[in-house]
Amino acid sequence: xxxxxxxxxxxxxxxxxxxxxxxKKSEWDSFAKCLxxxxxxxxxxxxxxxIEKQIVKLExxxxxTANRIFYLAVPPNSFEEIALxxxxxxxAKNKLQSRxxxxxxxxxxxxxxxxxxxxLHTIFDESQIYRIDHYxxxxxxxxxxAFRFANVLYExxxxxxxxxxxxxxVSEQLGIENRGNYYETAGALRDMIQNHLLQLLCxxxxxxxxxxxxxxxxxxxxxxxxxxxxxxxxxxHQCAVRGQYGPGWIQGKKVTGYxxxxxxxxxxxxxxxxxxxxxxxxxxxQGVPFYLRTGKRMNETISVITIQFRPVPHxxxxxxxxxxxxxxxxxxxxxxxxxxxxxFQAKRPGLKMVLHPVDMxxxxxxxxxxxxxxxxxxxxxxxxxxxxxxxxxADQVEAAWKILMPxxxxxxxxxxxxxxxxxxxxxxxxxxxxLIAKDGHSWxxxxxxxx
Ligand code: BG6
Numbered sequence: 001x002x003x004x005x006x007x008x009x010x011x012x013x014x015x016x017x018x019x020x021x022x023x024k025k026s027e028w029d030s031f032a033k034c035l036x037x038x039x040x041x042x043x044x045x046x047x048x049x050x051i052e053k054q055i056v057k058l059e060x061x062x063x064x065t066a067n068r069i070f071y072l073a074v075p076p077n078s079f080e081e082i083a084l085x086x087x088x089x090x091x092a093k094n095k096l097q098s099r100x101x102x103x104x105x106x107x108x109x110x111x112x113x114x115x116x117x118x119x120l121h122t123i124f125d126e127s128q129i130y131r132i133d134h135y136x137x138x139x140x141x142x143x144x145x146a147f148r149f150a151n152v153l154y155e156x157x158x159x160x161x162x163x164x165x166x167x168x169x170v171s172e173q174l175g176i177e178n179r180g181n182y183y184e185t186a187g188a189l190r191d192m193i194q195n196h197l198l199q200l201l202c203x204x205x206x207x208x209x210x211x212x213x214x215x216x217x218x219x220x221x222x223x224x225x226x227x228x229x230x231x232x233x234x235x236x237h238q239c240a241v242r243g244q245y246g247p248g249w250i251q252g253k254k255v256t257g258y259x260x261x262x263x264x265x266x267x268x269x270x271x272x273x274x275x276x277x278x279x280x281x282x283x284x285x286q287g288v289p290f291y292l293r294t295g296k297r298m299n300e301t302i303s304v305i306t307i308q309f310r311p312v313p314h315x316x317x318x319x320x321x322x323x324x325x326x327x328x329x330x331x332x333x334x335x336x337x338x339x340x341x342x343x344f345q346a347k348r349p350g351l352k353m354v355l356h357p358v359d360m361x362x363x364x365x366x367x368x369x370x371x372x373x374x375x376x377x378x379x380x381x382x383x384x385x386x387x388x389x390x391x392x393x394a395d396q397v398e399a400a401w402k403i404l405m406p407x408x409x410x411x412x413x414x415x416x417x418x419x420x421x422x423x424x425x426x427x428x429x430x431x432x433x434x435l436i437a438k439d440g441h442s443w444x445x446x447x448x449x450x451x
Contacts, residue, residue, distance in 0.1 A: 001039065003037040019373075019374065042078050048088075052091055066097070067384065068097060068099070069099050069384065071101040087123035095128060100129055101383055102131050104132065107397070108190065109408060129394070131391055133196060136379075139372035140338045148204075154330075160288050166201075166290045166305070167293070168197050169292075170192055170303045171293070171301065171428075173299075174296060175256075175296050176264075178263075183272075184263065188242075188295060188296070189411075193274055194404055196294075197292045198292075199392075203221070205290070214387065218396060221396060225399035225400055227281050227282045227285075228278055230406070233406055236407050236411075239435075240275070240276045241431040243295060243420075244259075244268070245296060246258070248425040250425045255425070256424075258297075269416060272297065273293075273296070273432070274292075275292065275435055289439060297424035298426070305332040306444040308329055308441070321354050324356045328343060328344055328345075329343040338372065341362075343358070
């Protein structure tokens, strides 16, 4: 692209996607004056020296030392090359003012993640490395911290004495969207569970932090990952289920199966659905199952966390009053509807004492007129301001890989013989129902219109 083409592409993007609507000419023109575009090959050292020259020139003009943020929105196999060249050309020598931002996937397994961490640490301090997990920038995900630690109401019940089980579901109607090349090297476990779902689990399970300092919050999250019960190779089939979608229907449209998607092997063994049951071996959570589930081409697009409370210890109401009785349930709706619902028992209005479950609901859209920022708005601002609270630290990424490696290894060495095992537009494979049903639970289904 020429610099001019680059600028007009940026403007088109803002016009199309910004939640604040189209750009205003005068505002865009003055902002665009600050943008420069330099094209070049990642492996050419001259690219990096010309970037250095441009920065030095700007610093003179602005009379300040610039913040240098290297945002690697590139294929993962280019991370190393670029990081090394930034290092050799000494572009990041000012440790306080230069940062590197790495998109997921961070490694393909524990070994490659460690290798990448080691390499980055030869060039950057850990405080300069921002590993993005965009789920952490979502408004509803950040609100889990507020919900848990800014209220006194839930904390006394937030433990194994009152909580029976926790479910985290991230299901998508989307398929792999022309990302066959990437997805064939990833699969649902690597693409979603290793990062987004485990991070949600950490936010639900972590101990209260002493402060909201980046490292304090991240330490509490790593504690959770380190306490996750190790899965032995023999146990994998009892606590993990995989699936792959075949052809089917989504919202009245016929869609192809995974193996028919572009750039996907005709006999691919890659999973597009994964469900995992995990336990946290600590005082708070001993014995409470955490069920995690994610899939592509599912029946609905929804990210939701369900906290299922235990039944009351003694049922004093007569059986005719409790036919419809259900234990309390707290549902954190991450997306597309954003809100929190608490289910409790109430007396059905009438002359008799009959109980039925009702929902108390908080809805973000109704409570804020200005709308919520996109996850990336939050994360990019944090990077500019040097706040790494919402980013993954090296040990967090490695601990997350460590817990999943037995499943990855087992699945890779025993490719599934029954793929595809769910139709596009369905709830995933039957085995996923069995995973949770054998413990007497079922996956949360949101009533229509209440998503
Ligand atoms: C990405 C995954 O990290 O998250 C995609 O690579 C997935 O496969 C996406 O579709 C989901 O993000 P969101 O914000 O749309 O829920």
